[in-house]
Amino acid sequence: MPTTVAAGARASDFLLPDLGEGLTEAEIVTWLVSPGDIIAIDQVVVEVESAKSVVELPSPYGGRVQTLHGAAGDIVQKGAPLITVVPESVPPVAPAPADVVPGTALRGTVEPEATSSGAVLVGYGTKESTVRLQRPAGGRFGRGGGNAISADSTSGLGLLDPVRNSPVVSPIARKLAKDNGFDASHLLGTGLASLVVRSDVESAIAARTAGPAGMAPSSVLDDDLRIPVTGxxxxxxxxxxxxxxxxxxxxxxxxxxxxxxxxxxxxxxxxxxxxxxxxxxxxxxxxxxxxxxxxxxxxxxxxxxxxxxxxxxxxxxxxxxxxxxxxxxxxxxxxxxxxxxxxxxxxxxxxxxxxxxxxxxxxxxxxxxxxxxxxxxxxxxxxxxxxxxxxxxxxxxxxxxxxxxxxxxxxxxxxxxxxxxxxxxxxxxxxxxxxxxxxxxxxxxxxxxxx
Structure with missing residues (x-):
């Protein structure tokens, strides 16, 4: 049965909450939802990096995601909107299959009993929620549906592999790769457990722009790399x-x-x-x-x-x-x-x-x-x-x-x-x-x- 928007439903903006320690801004690392997704109260929707740590933020609102206010690498100020959610009426959830653990909810479903957030976020509700969600497929380092560059352009160097899913923690490394047309997780990182660090991304960029003899064109050598000082x-x-x-x-x-x-x-x-x-x-x-x-x-x-x-x-x-x-x-x-x-x-x-x-x-x-x-x-x-x-x-x-x-x-x-x-x-x-x-x-x- 299709979901329908409730009559008179009003959109709710989830604002970047107070992350403590006097922090006033954070950088978007990874979106875990997309516009049009149905989310439940307390579902983790985004990872942000403050000057202190990487934090997963649960949404205090349930419904359909209408807007994502920013892309990975963008800086968001405290109190600025992260996502906009439109409430939806949802049909009763069918009985869970036998292989689903009792008390859990399937991704993309909302239990109507949960009306406010059970997660403690400054400025949002603290009522206990009955929602228990499984993390989206792929987990923290799961790849989105963005355009992936083919491994052909650097296959001789063995740098990029479109089926590889290496961990990437640094937003700078992630954004630098994205700006140069590839996904950082396709690299085999030199960090612990194949973690991709900034130098790995820079090496891949240099390899992609190098000529047949491995020398970068003069136009590339003349372009200085500008790295924003953030986080x-x-x-x-x-x-x-x-x-x-x-x-x-x-x-x-x-x-x-x-x-x-x-x-x-x-x-x-x-x-x-x-x-x-x-x-x-x-x-x-x-x-x-x-x-x-x-x-x-x-x-x-x-x-x-x-x-x-x-x-x-x-x-x-x-x-x-x-x-x-x-x-x-x-x-x-x-x-x-x-x-x-x-x-x-x-x-x-x-x-x-x-x-x-x-x-x-x-x-x-x-x-x-x-x-x-x-x-x-x-x-x-x-x-x-x-x-x-x-x-x-x-x-x-x-x-x-x-x-x-x-x-x-x-x-x-x-x-x-x-x-x-x-x-x-x-x-x-x-x-x-x-x-x-x-x-x-x-x-x-x-x-x-x-x-």
């Missing part, structure tokens, strides 16, 4: 500029013999049968150091008139993700055992591979630990994560000649660098903290005297 990159740029403008930062560093730390890690793993990362153990030392020097677990008020010393240690961990640099936070690190801290850091590392942190996981940090040794560098002078007042960096571990008991030996050496806000403390406090952590690295049993 997370825009937030990072703003915060780093603000930090460098406001904070009089100073960096100090030490080369540290980490041989005993690696020995202690091995003994710990043998005695417990569990794995412990070097980052987790150093994080344990950092928390102990902040308890010794609490002024470094602080922030400065906006007017600069007060130093706010925080009672809770919320340890941020600088992480490179498919979406860019992010600083997820291990909250209440001071209250955790070494095992609990290890598990919390492992969860951060696992989520970093996807970059889909919830906004709450990126908020409230009081001090940051940055392990850039994984990039193969010895040291760095990082920019403080404003409004924090300090950041400890860990460089790569290499074997170096080292004097031990007046004898030359080969030891595992790393560099620790510490950047601090000179408004909050002087060099004696900063040096005290850094040397405390360094001593714990060199003599891990030293921590026992401070717990």
């Amino acid at each position: 997370l990159r825009k937030l990072v740029a703003t915060r780093l500029s603000e930090s460098r403008r406001i904070i009089p930062e100073v960096t100090i560093w030490l080369d540290v013999d980490a041989t005993e730390l690696f020995n202690a890690k091995d003994r710990l793993q043998r005695s417990t049968g569990e794995r412990f990362s070097i980052t987790a153990l150093i994080a344990r030392f950092v928390v102990a150091g902040l308890l010794q020097y609490p002024i470094l677990n602080a922030s400065v008020s906006e007017d600069g008139a007060e130093i706010i010393q925080h009672r809770r240690i919320n340890l941020g961990l600088a992480a490179q993700t498919p979406r860019g640099l992010m600083v997820p936070v291990v909250h209440d690190a001071h209250a955790m055992s070494t095992r609990e801290l290890r598990d919390a850091i492992a969860a951060v590392v696992a989520t970093s591979e996807r970059g889909d942190f919830r906004p709450a996981a990126l908020a409230g940090g009081t001090f940051t630990l940055n392990n850039y040794g994984g990039f193969g560098v010895d040291g760095s002078t990082p920019i403080i994560n404003h409004p924090e007042v300090g950041m400890l960096g860990i460089g790569r571990v290499i074997e170096r000649p080292w004097v031990v008991d007046h004898q030359l030996a080969v030891r595992s050496v790393m560099q620790l660098s510490f950047v601090f806000d000179h408004r909050v403390c002087d060099g004696d406090v900063a040096s005290g903290f850094l040397t405390f952590v360094a001593r714990c690295v060199e003599e891990p049993l030293l921590l026992l005297g401070n717990v």
Whole structure:
């Protein structure tokens, strides 16, 4: 039986809700519905990327989708319309087939009992809904019905395959591919689990425009690539500029013999049968150091008139993700055992591979630990994560000649660098903290005297 528009039905606009953390805009990543689709209350209709995370938004209205206000890659301001939905009267739903789980609804059907949203969105209803929907076929990375480019144009290079469905998280990569006439998901990404990153798209563009000998025409070489600064990159740029403008930062560093730390890690793993990362153990030392020097677990008020010393240690961990640099936070690190801290850091590392942190996981940090040794560098002078007042960096571990008991030996050496806000403390406090952590690295049993 066909559906009919109810007499006097009025269209409802679903506006971009408050995403929290003072965010005022978001970028459309993927539409999960199309004009003409019938949707139910609380059905996820769009994925948007804020400066914090990628968020799936459920519609507070049910009915037929009349208009999509924007395309993938467009920026939408808070309070601006996302979709327009027209209510429809729907015939009773036929009994579900035997292979359908009771309590679920088939896609494209609406249960009349649900009259308002059960999902909590700021500015929309919170009445419990009985609707239970299955995600659209293809899931988060499902391809739409857009025009797909044939693999023939780059088949010799093996870049594009129209039957491939690689994950694409970055809206910039997605839009860049679309602007150049192909679907980014048709690439075999170089990221984790074949994730397509921006460099993959740029390589495909270069391959498509290259001549027979692999050289791009001069007209292509003369065209500069303009990449809009949006979303997370825009937030990072703003915060780093603000930090460098406001904070009089100073960096100090030490080369540290980490041989005993690696020995202690091995003994710990043998005695417990569990794995412990070097980052987790150093994080344990950092928390102990902040308890010794609490002024470094602080922030400065906006007017600069007060130093706010925080009672809770919320340890941020600088992480490179498919979406860019992010600083997820291990909250209440001071209250955790070494095992609990290890598990919390492992969860951060696992989520970093996807970059889909919830906004709450990126908020409230009081001090940051940055392990850039994984990039193969010895040291760095990082920019403080404003409004924090300090950041400890860990460089790569290499074997170096080292004097031990007046004898030359080969030891595992790393560099620790510490950047601090000179408004909050002087060099004696900063040096005290850094040397405390360094001593714990060199003599891990030293921590026992401070717990």
